[in-house]
Amino acid sequence: MSSTQHFDSREFETLFQQWNRKVYNYALSKTKSTYIAEETVQRVFIKLWQNITQKNIASSIDAQIFTITRSILLDIVKEEYRRKHAMESLPKPSYAPNSLAQLEWKETEGKVERLIDQLPPIRKRVFKLSRFEHLNYKEIAARLNISPRTVENHIALALKTIRKSFSNFLALLFFLKFL
Incomplete structure (x- = not known):
């Protein structure tokens, strides 16, 4: 029994060397995600090892690898989709713990929006x-058919304008709170 397991592990190593890049490249081409591609390779060869050690190989190894890869890739994509949408459905944290703070937050947001609207x-x-x-x-x-350097300059000037006006606004709020 142990000699069969030893043979299986060598055979498995050979299969891994032959197929891991193919499985990785297939998953990467379908998802454009190195994380998903790596995860697919790991799961495919874990599943293949389980099938080999349980003598659960009904078709050729090549066909088995391809079938397992498609199935696992689909499972991972579904998991990622569910995870992403679960995170989006979580309640958004409140930036303001009470109604006065929420009102101040809304005023601040409005101030920033007005500052942006006043930019050239x-x-x-x-x-x-x-x-x-x-x-x-x-x-x-x-x-916009402009140079990246021009974009950089516009961003820098916009931020400078907003920071300057915003710091004046915050100074005024601070001053008013302590009157």
Whole structure:
């Protein structure tokens, strides 16, 4: 019995060497995620080892690997989808513990929105693409037909304007609280 297990482990090592990159590349091509590809390889070979040691191989090893890979990849993608949507459905943390703080938070948000709206049109567009649409400088530059350096300058000037006005606003709030 132990010699069979030893043979199985050597055979398994050979299978792993032959197939691990193929399984990885297949999963990566389908998901574009190195994490999912690595996880798929691990699970496929764990399952294959279980099938070999339980003598549960009904078809060729190649067919078994392909079938297991597809099944496990689908399972992992479903898990990731569920995990992502579970996180999105969690209640969002409240930034303000009471109604007065919530009101101050809303006022602050309104102040920031007004400051952004007062920026020159191109600077406002660049800033919104960066902060609200999460585009990088190259993507913004391509979309607006400007250089990435120009995008960087617009972001820096927008932040400088907002910080300056915002710090004045915060100083005023601080001052008013202690009157």
